[in-house]
Amino acid sequence: xxxxxxxxxxxxxxxxxxxxxxxxxxxxxxxxxxxxxxxxxxxxxxxxxxxxxxxxxxxxxxxxxxxxxxxxxxxxxxxxxxxxxxxxxxxxxxxxxxxxxxxxxxxxxxxxxxxxxxxxxxxxxxxxxxxxxxxxxxxxxxxxxxxxxxxxxxxxxxxxxxxxxxxxxxxxxxxxxxxxxxxxxxxxxxxxxxxxxxxxxxxxxxxxxxxxxxxxxxxxxxxxxxxxxxxxxxxxxxxxxxxxxxxxxxxxxxxxxxxxxxxxxxxxxxxxxxxxxxxxxxxxxxxxxxxxxxxxxxxxxxxxxxxxxxxxxxxxxxxxxxxxxxxxxxxxxxxxxxxxxxxxxxxxxxxxxxxxxxxxxxxxxxxxxxxxxxxxxxxxxxxxxxxxxxxxxxxxxxxxxxxxxxxxxxxxxxxxxxxxxxxxxxxxxxxxxx
Ligand SMILES: *Cc1c(COP(=O)(O)O)cnc(C)c1O
Numbered sequence: 430x431x432x433x434x435x436x437x438x439x440x441x442x443x444x445x446x447x448x449x450x451x452x453x454x455x456x457x458x459x460x461x462x463x464x465x466x467x468x469x470x471x472x473x474x475x476x477x478x479x480x481x482x483x484x485x486x487x488x489x490x491x492x493x494x495x496x497x498x499x500x501x502x503x504x505x506x507x508x509x510x511x512x513x514x515x516x517x518x519x520x521x522x523x524x525x526x527x528x529x530x531x532x533x534x535x536x537x538x539x540x541x542x543x544x545x546x547x548x549x550x551x552x553x554x555x556x557x558x559x560x561x562x563x564x565x566x567x568x569x570x571x572x573x574x575x576x577x578x579x580x581x582x583x584x585x586x587x588x589x590x591x592x593x594x595x596x597x598x599x600x601x602x603x604x605x606x607x608x609x610x611x612x613x614x615x616x617x618x619x620x621x622x623x624x625x626x627x628x629x630x631x632x633x634x635x636x637x638x639x640x641x642x643x644x645x646x647x648x649x650x651x652x653x654x655x656x657x658x659x660x661x662x663x664x665x666x667x668x669x670x671x672x673x674x675x676x677x678x679x680x681x682x683x684x685x686x687x688x689x690x691x692x693x694x695x696x697x698x699x700x701x702x703x704x705x706x707x708x709x710x711x712x713x714x715x716x717x718x719x720x721x722x723x724x725x726x727x728x729x730x731x732x733x734x735x736x737x738x739x740x741x742x743x744x745x746x747x748x749x750x751x752x753x754x755x756x757x758x759x760x761x762x763x764x765x766x767x768x769x770x771x772x773x774x775x776x777x778x779x780x781x782x783x784x785x786x787x788x789x790x791x792x793x794x795x796x797x798x799x800x801x802x803x804x805x806x807x808x809x810x811x812x813x814x815x816x817x818x819x820x821x822x823x824x825x826x827x828x829x830x831x832x833x834x835x836x837x838x839x840x841x842x843x844x845x846x847x848x849x850x851x852x853x854x855x856x857x858x859x860x861x862x863x
Contacts, residue, residue, distance in 0.1 A: 433459065485497075503550060536809075562588075567594040583609060603843045681710060691760060701764055710740070793808050
């Protein structure tokens with residue numbers, strides 16, 4: 430599989446080049462030269478595979494420089510949990526897709542686990558060390574730290590906005606004990622953390638045997654491992670009828686993945702990213718309006734993002750020659766659910782259905798309930814326990830599970846940094862060398 434730069438058509442690279450390269454330095458994102466199409470005959474074969482085998486068949490289409498056997502082992506090692514994804518029936522042929530069964534209870538685990546193992550594979554093969562950088566709005570950090578904690582030859586630097594993620598999310602990030610994890614709590618919002626990671630990439634040179642890698646949602650391998658579950662679900666339960674996916678969205682990586690699954694030929698209808706009071710994406714999709722809104726703190730910290738970094742991949746020339754908004758609208762719709770409504774909906778689902786959902790999942794569920802339609806799948810991206818303190822304000826008598834309670838007894842490891850870049854980069858350089 431070959432990839433093009435989205436800015437410069439003549440910049441053509443192989444998978445391993447884009448996976449292992451320093452994205453900020455190139456200042457461009459890459460996109461498949463040609464999206465692999467699945468033939469109908471092949472769909473019938475794929476339909477009968479289990480998730481592990483299915484993910485192998487799909488991901489290998491996007492990779493090169495790796496033997497199939499090695500790729501299979503990486504996936505086998507990553508997906509050894511009982512149920513990776515789970516479809517839950519709601520009503521009227523509508524479902525909830527639970528992607529939150531991984532070790533850190535977020536959909537990010539599904540891509541991050543194989544990502545860490547793939548990096549380890551290349552690290553051993555190329556005899557190189559990788560420095561992993563991650564800016565997180567909450568869930569990427571815990572998932573990345575957990576996935577990389579045992580990966581030799583790597584160090585992971587995780588940046589999260591001070592006081593802007595939930596307590597449990599922070600504890601999941603900071604209580605993992607491993608010598609190769611360094612946590613930075615940055616005063617500011619998610620955009621500030623992301624900005625600093627970009628700046629670090631510009632200021633630290635990759636040397637011969639050490640490279641800097643970003644595992645943020647622009648990481649292409651994450652997109653590949655995410656599109657896999659949309660392909661899988663679309664042919665498993667719906668008898669080849671088009672299924673709509675409603676997806677809580679922040680950086681637009683997950684929704685972009687669904688769109689690519691559709692472009693590969695899987696029976697997918699509408700893709701509906703859902704935002705909250707931070708609705709840049711909604712504005713753009715519905716009104717073609719790019720408006721920089723001030724970031725608001727909401728009950729859904731993981732989608733409190735102002736500019737979705739994957740969006741430029743979508744409006745790239747490969748798909749939309751004139752960046753024609755109607756073209757996007759034939760595939761990608763949009764919804765926004767205001768914070769107040771999310772809070773009411775959490776209470777509604779508890780009172781009426783005796784169910785507690787995480788606030789991000791609630792955006793998708795609320796959107797699904799609004800439409801009187803069939804074959805819709807709302808995507809559950811996280812687990813309510815992570816937002817227990819916000820939810821307790823709405824449902825006071827909710828209980829905390831034991832395995833989360835343990836988090837409260839563990840020592841946290843992080844340093845708080847103000848917005849002085851000089852001090853920050855000195856600390857990073859010191860930790861790179863220890
Ligand atoms: C990361 C995250 C999202 C947003 O996913 P994107 O790929 O950035 O759009 C949504 N919900 C939760 C809980 C998340 O952690």
